Amino acid sequence: KPRRPKNFPPGPLTLPVLGNLINLSLENPLKDFEMLRKSYGNVYSLFIGPKPAVVINGVNAIKEALMTKANDFSGRPQDLFINDVTERKGVVMVDYGPSWRDHRRFALMTLRNFGLGKNSMEERIHGEIKHIINTLEKNIGKILSPQVMFHNAASNIICQVLFGTRYEYDDEFIREIVRCVRENSKLANGPWAMLYDSFPMIHNLPLPFTKAFRNVEKLVIKLVNEHKKTRVAGEPRDFVDCYLDELDKRGSDGSSFSEEQLIIYSLDLHFAGTDTTSNTLLTGFLYLMTNPHIQERCQQEIDRVLVGKDRVGFDDRHNMPYMQAVTHEVQRIANTVPLSVFHCTTKDTELMGYSIPKGTIVIPNLTSVLNEEGQWKFPHEFNPENFLNDQGEFVKPEAFMPFSAGPRMCLGEGLARMELFLIMVTLLRKFKFIWPEDAGEPDYTPVYGITQTPKPYHMKVLCIIHLNTVIK
Ligand code: HEM
Numbered sequence: 001k002p003r004r005p006k007n008f009p010p011g012p013l014t015l016p017v018l019g020n021l022i023n024l025s026l027e028n029p030l031k032d033f034e035m036l037r038k039s040y041g042n043v044y045s046l047f048i049g050p051k052p053a054v055v056i057n058g059v060n061a062i063k064e065a066l067m068t069k070a071n072d073f074s075g076r077p078q079d080l081f082i083n084d085v086t087e088r089k090g091v092v093m094v095d096y097g098p099s100w101r102d103h104r105r106f107a108l109m110t111l112r113n114f115g116l117g118k119n120s121m122e123e124r125i126h127g128e129i130k131h132i133i134n135t136l137e138k139n140i141g142k143i144l145s146p147q148v149m150f151h152n153a154a155s156n157i158i159c160q161v162l163f164g165t166r167y168e169y170d171d172e173f174i175r176e177i178v179r180c181v182r183e184n185s186k187l188a189n190g191p192w193a194m195l196y197d198s199f200p201m202i203h204n205l206p207l208p209f210t211k212a213f214r215n216v217e218k219l220v221i222k223l224v225n226e227h228k229k230t231r232v233a234g235e236p237r238d239f240v241d242c243y244l245d246e247l248d249k250r251g252s253d254g255s256s257f258s259e260e261q262l263i264i265y266s267l268d269l270h271f272a273g274t275d276t277t278s279n280t281l282l283t284g285f286l287y288l289m290t291n292p293h294i295q296e297r298c299q300q301e302i303d304r305v306l307v308g309k310d311r312v313g314f315d316d317r318h319n320m321p322y323m324q325a326v327t328h329e330v331q332r333i334a335n336t337v338p339l340s341v342f343h344c345t346t347k348d349t350e351l352m353g354y355s356i357p358k359g360t361i362v363i364p365n366l367t368s369v370l371n372e373e374g375q376w377k378f379p380h381e382f383n384p385e386n387f388l389n390d391q392g393e394f395v396k397p398e399a400f401m402p403f404s405a406g407p408r409m410c411l412g413e414g415l416a417r418m419e420l421f422l423i424m425v426t427l428l429r430k431f432k433f434i435w436p437e438d439a440g441e442p443d444y445t446p447v448y449g450i451t452q453t454p455k456p457y458h459m460k461v462l463c464i465i466h467l468n469t470v471i472k
Pocket residue numbers: 091092093104158268269272273274276277280336337340341342343402403404405407408409410411412413415416
């Protein structure tokens with residue numbers, strides 16, 4: 001039976017072998033986490049099977065762990081299902097150490113030059129928005145299901161950065177990639193992954209999780225080998241080229257850079273950048289349709305600020321406090337990565353007076369911050385006023401943490417924020433989105449996973465006529 005070490009945070013009674021798995025709904029543990037917080041406070045412990053974990057709630061405790069004591073709390077659990085799927089490599093799950101540091105620095109630098117570099121990235125995003133517009137224009141006056149459209153758009157933007165190419169929305173290649181990635185994301189946070197983590201003896205059995213391993217193999221062959229056929233050394237067009245050039249420069253000795261690493265790395269970036277952004281967009285349009293007064297206020301601000309301009313730029317956000325408030329409120333309510341990505345302590349350490357041994361799983365419960373009472377004017381409702389002060393200016397409370405915090409926080413924050421703003425503004429300027437009359441009451445309850453997804457829904461699209469301005 002797992003036992004709590006001395007001065008470990010409190011938590012519910014444990015069972016032999018299962019630990020506290022019985023206290024958590026495997027389908028959606030968020031409500032259970034909230035109930036445990038009410039009983040045990042902001043820092044409590046759980047056993048995931050035999051493994052000790054601490055759940056950290058609320059802005060103060062999360063900041064202390066991930067920012068003040070980042071060196072102690074920024075490892076990643078190294079023996080989970082995801083690590084085996086990615087062969088313990090990649091950027092998202094790699095442990096906090098030289099390889100992570102080396103790759104993170106490279107990724108930030110390269111993405112800045114090739115992707116996140118302001119103008120080139122804006123061009124790429126606007127290029128993809130044209131395809132979203134085409135899809136919507138074909139559906140004017142009709143009812144449309146936006147799931148696949150937003151997934152493909154987010155996927156294409158990151159594909160442009162990584163592989164220098166986009167894929168038609170019905171392209172078999174990218175459909176297969178998106179399918180595999182989504183399947184793996186659901187598997188990774190589902191019951192089979194938890195059982196995999198808890199019982200090593202089942203690792204080689206033909207159970208549903210083996211699908212995730214096959215998916216990765218398929219993706220590797222498809223993505224990188226295809227790309228290498230057209231590469232010219234020393235003339236990088238995209239992230240993969242940059243990585244291969246860097247690899248040539250470093251040689252294979254003594255560096256954490258390798259072709260195998262590149263494959264997992266690209267998949268990591270593609271995965272991290274697709275489901276997150278697209279689910280946030282889906283949540284955004286769900287709430288904008290069902291709150292038409294907010295949608296209209298966005299449209300009024302957009303029309304006022306962009307008068308005479310053919311398209312929106314990312315810098316225009318400084319003149320659009322309401323739209324900024326809406327994009328941030330969408331991220332807050334979407335709560336897209338509800339438990340962040342699990343961390344792990346890198347040494348024996350302390351948090352809020354408790355002792356936490358090296359190797360403890362750390363679960364930063366971002367949900368608890370994004371709706372924390374006392375931090376928000378309206379913690380439990382969709383309301384852009386959460387980000388506006390009395391003068392109607394945009395303000396960002398410190399509890400806005402959808403990208404987590406500290407040195408391990410989301411590497412794609414800049415790209416994600418640019419995508420959300422440009423896509424939402426451009427679409428709201430051109431179209432009116434309506435909740436279909438016969439769709440019944442909207443169901444806002446998300447489907448739980450590493451990334452949360454809104455329940456599938458439909459939208460009705462109308463075109464907004466603009467006099468005097470040509471809009472691209
Ligand atoms: C709305 C969109 C997004 C949200 C809400 C989001 C959220 C997050 C969160 C919560 C983490 C975990 C941070 C931690 O461990 O403390 C993370 C990590 C990460 N994200 Fe994002 N993300 C988004 C978009 C993107 C995009 C577009 C990219 C691609 C460039 C990306 C790349 C990454 C990477 C590489 C990591 C791992 C960083 C590391 O371990 O050093 N994300 N993200």
